[in-house]
Amino acid sequence: YNFDSKSEKDFAALLEGDKEVMKWLRPAIAQFSLYWNHNSQRYVPDFVVETMDTIYMIEIKAEKDVNDADVQEKMSAGKKFCDAATTFNLKNGGKKWTYVLIPHSAVAPNMSFRALCNYEH
Numbered sequence: 001y002n003f004d005s006k007s008e009k010d011f012a013a014l015l016e017g018d019k020e021v022m023k024w025l026r027p028a029i030a031q032f033s034l035y036w037n038h039n040s041q042r043y044v045p046d047f048v049v050e051t052m053d054t055i056y057m058i059e060i061k062a063e064k065d066v067n068d069a070d071v072q073e074k075m076s077a078g079k080k081f082c083d084a085a086t087t088f089n090l091k092n093g094g095k096k097w098t099y100v101l102i103p104h105s106a107v108a109p110n111m112s113f114r115a116l117c118n119y120e121h
Helices: 006-017 069-091 113-117
Strands: 023-025 034-036 041-043 047-050 054-061 096-103
Touching (some): 006 047, 006 054
Antiparallel strands (some): 034 041, 047 054
16 A cells, blocks of 8 residues: 555554454545535545444544645545445445544554544544
8 A cells, every 4th residue: 555644554554453443445546436625626535444333434634734624625525425325324234434534643553443533633
């Protein structure tokens, strides 16, 4: 995998070692049809992670950028996708989807995936 930052690489290593994580991937450029900026730009999340009960769409961002308007708009697009996917999946025997924005400073080797998903920033 190619990673955009050290925190993304560290997050991947954390996923590999977490027993709660069943599968994870780095989405391909056109794998998701998520658009932001008035539907003019495509958004590709950093990770998709599956556990026994949930599929997570994960974005790792520099802590200073978490509240940036672009990041917030991408998060809104990701949440809309997750809501639609959850509605479909729950009607068809699948899992819920959840969007999680994780500040890079929270990613540490001693963290669990679940703890990062519940991290308050």
